[in-house]
Amino acid sequence: MLPSVTATRYVLPLREGGSLPGLVEADDLGTYVVKWRAAGQGVPVLAAEVVCGELARALSLPVPALVTVDVAPELAVGEPDQEVQELLRHSAGVNLGMDYLPGALDFSAGSTEVDAELAGRVLWFDALVGNVDRSWRNPNMLFWHGRLQLIDHGAALTFHHHWPGAPAAVARPYDAAQHALIESHPDVAGADAALGGRVTRPVLERVLALVPEAWLRGPDPDEPADAVRERYVAQLLGRLEARDAWLPALVRAAAEGSANRPPAPRGQNRPGWLGPPPPPGVQQR
Ligand SMILES: Nc1ncnc2c1ncn2[C@@H]1O[C@H](COP(=O)(O)OP(=O)(O)O)[C@@H](O)[C@H]1O
Numbered sequence: 001m002l003p004s005v006t007a008t009r010y011v012l013p014l015r016e017g018g019s020l021p022g023l024v025e026a027d028d029l030g031t032y033v034v035k036w037r038a039a040g041q042g043v044p045v046l047a048a049e050v051v052c053g054e055l056a057r058a059l060s061l062p063v064p065a066l067v068t069v070d071v072a073p074e075l076a077v078g079e080p081d082q083e084v085q086e087l088l089r090h091s092a093g094v095n096l097g098m099d100y101l102p103g104a105l106d107f108s109a110g111s112t113e114v115d116a117e118l119a120g121r122v123l124w125f126d127a128l129v130g131n132v133d134r135s136w137r138n139p140n141m142l143f144w145h146g147r148l149q150l151i152d153h154g155a156a157l158t159f160h161h162h163w164p165g166a167p168a169a170v171a172r173p174y175d176a177a178q179h180a181l182i183e184s185h186p187d188v189a190g191a192d193a194a195l196g197g198r199v200t201r202p203v204l205e206r207v208l209a210l211v212p213e214a215w216l217r218g219p220d221p222d223e224p225a226d227a228v229r230e231r232y233v234a235q236l237l238g239r240l241e242a243r244d245a246w247l248p249a250l251v252r253a254a255a256e257g258s259a260n261r262p263p264a265p266r267g268q269n270r271p272g273w274l275g276p277p278p279p280p281g282v283q284q285r
């Protein structure tokens with residue numbers, strides 16, 4: 001199970017994204033970005049956050065800590081914004097929280113650069129989980145303490161919005177043309193060699209076990225939670241095994257994307273006042 005906290009104060013809505021996540025204080029004195037169970041696309045989005053966030057973590061990709069956040073109906077009391085008030089009221093119960101990273105900078109393609117190894121791993125991971133929401137327009141990546149952090153995986157695993165279409169999603173090509181890291185010389189082949197063997201059935205089963213039962217929706221509403229968990233595990237293992245269908249095109253797309261821009265050696269054009277180059281994994285241009 002994910003650690004569980006209880007919301008003690010609603011602070012404010014984060015309006016950048018579409019889903020109106022909220023900043024919330026909790027009884028462990030932590031502050032979290034909360035995805036509401038009553039938000040537009042429903043609880044599968046919360047399942048996607050857990051499955052992708054924890055799978056990424058299992059692959060040593062940086063993701064802020066995830067928790068479940070218990071919300072009482074009274075949390076909405078005193079909230080002046082009608083839309084927020086409704087959302088909170090309908091979200092009483094278990095919601096998803098991500099550790100809030102104070103002072104984190106939004107990733108901005110072109111001004112911050114990620115090294116080829118990390119870029120390749122993020123791109124490979126996004127292709128595996130079918131994340132359609134890591135574009136240069138909407139990168140869903142933060143920099144915090146000099147390190148890249150992946151956030152917002154709600155728009156991945158889209159097969160779970162329509163299970164009958166899931167088999168067709170197994171071998172679907174991944175459109176990387178708009179990916180935020182496509183020009184970062186992503187080493188996709190290296191990522192595949194390093195990560196392919198780490199996405200195993202036991203790892204996926206451990207990840208799925210972290211998803212609260214109430215967020216698991218199979219094609220049949222009465223399907224037991226463990227059977228739905230097994231659907232995700234089988235789907236992701238199938239996707240992994242079908243790499244012949246999507247990996248070569250991804251490697252090509254990465255090579256083409258990078259051809260648009262020459263490599264930027266670390267530290268080049270770095271103003272003196274910025275101090276020594278940042279730690280490995282992060283480059284600033
Ligand atoms: N853990 C976090 N720490 C700091 N800021 C965050 C965090 N999570 C999200 N944000 C900020 O809130 C915005 C919206 O969050 P996001 O998870 O992308 O939600 P949406 O589904 O609405 O796009 C992000 O673009 C980012 O600026």
Ligand SMILES: [Mg+2]
Binds near residue numbers: 017018140
């Ligand atoms: Mg977002």
